[in-house]
Amino acid sequence: MADDTSASDRNSGTNGSLNGGAGFPEGFPHASRLKQAGVTSLADLQDVESLEELTGIGPAYAKDIQKALEESSTGAANAGKANGTSPEAATTEKRPSPLSEEESDESVGGAATRQTIDIPKGPLEETVTYDTYPADTYGHDELGIADDEVLDLLRNMLLQRRFENRCRQMYQRQKISGFLHLYIGQEAVSTGSVNAINLGDDSIITAYRDHGMGLAMGITPEEGMAELFGKATGCSKGKGGSMHFFDAEKKMMGGHAIVGAHLPLGAGLAFAHKYRDEDNVCLCFFGDGAMHQGAFREACNLAGIYELPIVFVCENNQYAMGTAVDRAFSKPDLFKHGYNFDFPASLASGMDVFSVNKAVQDHVETYARNDQPSLLEVRTYRYQGHSITDPAEYRGEGELDQRQSQDAINRLQDYILDRGLASEADMEAIDEEVKTRVKDAIDTANEAPFPDEEAIYDDIYTQEDYPFLT
Numbered sequence: 001m002a003d004d005t006s007a008s009d010r011n012s013g014t015n016g017s018l019n020g021g022a023g024f025p026e027g028f029p030h031a032s033r034l035k036q037a038g039v040t041s042l043a044d045l046q047d048v049e050s051l052e053e054l055t056g057i058g059p060a061y062a063k064d065i066q067k068a069l070e071e072s073s074t075g076a077a078n079a080g081k082a083n084g085t086s087p088e089a090a091t092t093e094k095r096p097s098p099l100s101e102e103e104s105d106e107s108v109g110g111a112a113t114r115q116t117i118d119i120p121k122g123p124l125e126e127t128v129t130y131d132t133y134p135a136d137t138y139g140h141d142e143l144g145i146a147d148d149e150v151l152d153l154l155r156n157m158l159l160q161r162r163f164e165n166r167c168r169q170m171y172q173r174q175k176i177s178g179f180l181h182l183y184i185g186q187e188a189v190s191t192g193s194v195n196a197i198n199l200g201d202d203s204i205i206t207a208y209r210d211h212g213m214g215l216a217m218g219i220t221p222e223e224g225m226a227e228l229f230g231k232a233t234g235c236s237k238g239k240g241g242s243m244h245f246f247d248a249e250k251k252m253m254g255g256h257a258i259v260g261a262h263l264p265l266g267a268g269l270a271f272a273h274k275y276r277d278e279d280n281v282c283l284c285f286f287g288d289g290a291m292h293q294g295a296f297r298e299a300c301n302l303a304g305i306y307e308l309p310i311v312f313v314c315e316n317n318q319y320a321m322g323t324a325v326d327r328a329f330s331k332p333d334l335f336k337h338g339y340n341f342d343f344p345a346s347l348a349s350g351m352d353v354f355s356v357n358k359a360v361q362d363h364v365e366t367y368a369r370n371d372q373p374s375l376l377e378v379r380t381y382r383y384q385g386h387s388i389t390d391p392a393e394y395r396g397e398g399e400l401d402q403r404q405s406q407d408a409i410n411r412l413q414d415y416i417l418d419r420g421l422a423s424e425a426d427m428e429a430i431d432e433e434v435k436t437r438v439k440d441a442i443d444t445a446n447e448a449p450f451p452d453e454e455a456i457y458d459d460i461y462t463q464e465d466y467p468f469l470t
Helices: 031-036 042-046 059-071 076-083 147-172 187-194 211-216 221-228 263-275 288-292 294-306 334-341 353-370 399-404 408-418 424-447 453-457
Strands: 131-133 203-205 282-287 310-316 345-349 374-379
Touching: 042 059, 131 353, 147 187, 147 211, 147 221, 147 408, 147 424, 187 211, 187 282, 187 310, 187 353, 187 408, 203 263, 211 221, 221 424, 263 282, 263 294, 263 310, 282 288, 282 353, 288 294, 288 310, 288 334, 294 310, 294 334, 310 334, 310 353, 334 345, 334 374, 345 353, 353 374, 353 408, 408 424
Parallel strands: 131 345, 203 282, 282 310, 310 374, 345 374
Antiparallel strands: none
């Protein structure tokens, strides 16, 4: 397999899908499979008497190919000949999903395998292309973001930054117990992503570095700080702490402490959206370290099989717990791992809120809402250690200063000034407003009550007639 490692042109449109090469229109379904079977052009395809007799082309793939052939101006007249049926008999439906209630003789399923053991002559070649979303490439106008919304983005990113700085201070004062993983440096990822979905309808699930995502989704600093203090007024009633922010109404389906364990839950959320016939999607966030877990591959595989409306978003902050990503992965371009599941896959800059927003918009609207799972790697950088107790001595000399020079908040402030959306004084006023709000949240959390002792038994799943209980 030839793997094209160069970044594709933004207008390529293929975005990680397999391209069968010359002879087929761009985006023609299963072109690489047809090529492997010896069919290298539309002209060859029109001469095929039965698509399903081709190596590697089962009935589900044949439906996709038949539809595309009929829609092609050069193939419409011969569409019936391509699979031995009349054009009127051809289906216009997409590849059947295992979630579909409709059954047919041609649907994939059952115990019998349809994969051939007739191995084609090699070498087999495939070209893979990926979209990229570099920093300083997109503006708010083209993304459909109003001028005043740009200031809202800045306000939210500053809120996350000031909140996290105060969290560090409160931990040192022993107001916060347990683990504390700060999001400082990654604020553009949460803010840009949440702005690209239908908040309250689309669901988000993330890992333990979850304060920023919760604030971006509308959890108030009062609710967040109270949760960190273990108070009853917290977003998880004081029972979750730092790693378990949760708000079902906003579809913030939790931070999760076990590395990678929430990825199958993300697939389950997407399954539920599809099962209920909702036009909603799931964004599943995880760190670069979680890609080592088997749960990542299990979740991606299930999402591909069931054609789930999910975007797997890898927040690659470079170090997992403390090992540089290029030392931990034999293939450190993490977005390219989507190829293993036939996912569209892309790479975006997590140091530019507009780049994140554009990438997530594309993946949600082009893929997830059309039941196509995808993988998006967002390269970002955490300024703090893995947790509050990590001195981050594994960084190179001057590395942190160099990365902070690309800070997403500073970049957005420069953008606002350059376009005259606000003045320095306006942005300073926003920052002061945010600082005051976070300080007030600390005061509110200090005064809030702890949960009653009896509350330990609330919100716990029980089933009195569970068959294994006596």
